[in-house]
Amino acid sequence: MQAAGNPAAQTARNPAAQAAAPAVPCPRPDVKPPPGRPPRPTPPKDDPVLRAVGGDALATDGLVVPPGAKRPPALTATSWLVADLDTGEVLGSCGPHVYGTPASVQKLLLAATVMDRLDPKKTITVTEGDLAIEPGSSAVGLLKGGRYTIATLWLGLLLNSGNEAANALARLGGGAGGVPATVAAMNAEAKRLGAYQTHAVTPSGLDGPGQFTSAYDLALIARKCFADAEFRKYALTRTAQIPAQKQLKKGGFQIQNENKLIFNYPGALGGKTGFTQLARHSYVGGAERGGRRLVATLLGAEARPLRGWQQGAALLDWGFSLPRDASVGKLVAPDGPETKGTATGASVAPLAEKRPAPAPAAARAASSSGLPLGAAAAIAVILAATPLLLLLTQRRRHRVRRRPAGRARPTSR
Template identity: 40%
Template sequence: MTAAPSFAATHDNNPDRKKPKPPAMMSSVGGAQLAKPGTQVRLGPGAPVLPKEVSGRSWIVADAETGDVLAAHNAHWRLPPASTLKMLFADTLLPKLPKTTVHKVAPEELADLGDGSSLVGIKENQSYTVHDLWLGVFLRSGNDAVHVLSSMNDGIDKTVVDMQKHAEELQALDTKVVSPDGYDAPGQVSSAYDLTLIARSGMQKKDFREYCSTVSADFPGEEKKGKKRETFKIQNTNRLLTGSNGIAPYKGIAGVKNGSTTQAGSTFTGIAERNDRVLLVTVMHPESDESMAVYKEAGRLLDWGFAASGKVTPIGELVPPTSAEPLSPDPEPVKNGDADNDNPADPVAASQTGSSGIGVALSVAGAVLAGLGTAMFLIRRRWPLPNRARREPRA
């Protein structure tokens, strides 16, 4: 096994091969306009036109706080998700596994990894904390880390069931889970709409925010008797976060997850904050031959979303989880730190020396209600998104 991620060819460049077409009608979760194929947007006065250089088979731009969908293209088209499905894996298992737990890896936990899987470099008969394993999942998209964490959750089959149940609770109904790591599997699909719902849910968890926005970290190496355990550096493969391969770090970026497989092509879900706006964008399978197209197209859509905020009529909404309880019209305000015990008003230190990431969270001004259709649920007006300067490796 190698610690370097493996990426397969992302799309077929044969111009004579017919490209797949979206269904004539898709799911209407979030609004009837989202069920229609093609690009959907309602431009108002002064709104910029959508960027032309966006070739994704499916994409969506949404306000993370209000849930408004600003624009979309085949939002509910069910497509292979690649490693963006790891967002659902993390959102499902993070609350179940204390991150200080130490686990010794059994050989069978590293069996049945797909050929060409992205790996962080976990070794059998070596011990790792759950915190270490989550760094491997988010930074290196390690399928080995996913399989070990799944074994700690009573196995792959149990984890798939848990993920599917959680997807349904989030109303991510386009999503069918077959493999928890997002590796290509028959019947495994999601959609730009669902991946955006999942990311929105995950970003309301402090640990999820920390891991998905960590730039680099020290990962445990092999244990050797009588010697101090060495570490090796791992870096996030999200190019909009780290900047690499001709891609500059996107201003205000705070995660979330990228992926690439033969069937899925390149996929990406990102979240960014600018001028008190927090936007989510998902791009699935760009058809362009442009290098790093999924990141460039996501950046263009984010640029458009920030420029268009307040100048477009929403075409739909990100629905709340089924467990979200409707609130009275005049609810009591939530004090800082009450929701999820995040205590967002206070800076949060990194939990492990050597992990450079959102070591310190931004202050949060409080919370407001976000109206999502007929139901409402409580989210913070400003999540503690990371300040890039605080994510750089410590001296």
């Protein structure tokens, strides 16, 4: 493998040597950043162990690709990663463990945390608190006092990135603890998945102080989502009908999936778009080709010359061009060695009762597929910019080898 187009394998085996090696610049288009872009928030201090989760070669701010791999596409994304959803092999990355602001791809963590705990057929009533979202941010158009099935909320969340849908789902998923309990559970789930650099503050991905993730962490979260048949069904839905609310004398309307990958990329599995002025564009997309299922994640992108989903598509094309045994690292398996606590430092309130639907055997196999050989080590780390707490993390060695017509376009989603 090469972390700088340099085949010196000793740097991959020696973290100290790799830390001293210069990072290889990631391919980027020759475009100027847009004027008025807000400064990026200050991330937590890098931890050398967190940066090496999944393999020592991933501990770089630059490019890491397999030996002999063709040059990846030039993207505006500040960090990205391509991985195999089934084997967990990381095929290549740019700054896999660089902290980034998630925007609405954080809704995938909400789905990974509570989707299997909520009955999609249950009808609920939207509250005033559910509608308390940032003015101008992405909303599907739910109404206070409106009655919707939980399946409709998931469609509003994943197709139109509805922030009020995220609030409602988080409230329901948290039971008596409401939204705060779900946010705490999201952080616990991230930690269970091995996404140690992810810290959620809001269930929707609307910006919050200390809210971060990484391209590597997003791949872990996406892998959990794509293992769920219900998630895949929602993510591939092209249009959906938001029902009329007769008691409120309001008609229904149709929404369209904002993830253009499913309309334009053969074999698309779906994914999630994201944007805020602070985070810029983020994207997660999956696709299947020739019996392989890959996922691409990216953070901090601009919409020109390629939109977020187009950058994801370019990464998927690049990943599918690589041999099946190509690898620069590994997506770690869930439930690695850990200590109690979450990234928030708060206790996790019980979530709503889990609905009785066992995961398919294929999904379970996908989420627990073989790990690379090597030893696991645990170490105490300091995580996040808010409360400091100890986390025990696992180091794994790798193998070489629309909204309704007339609605204004939101400023954040």
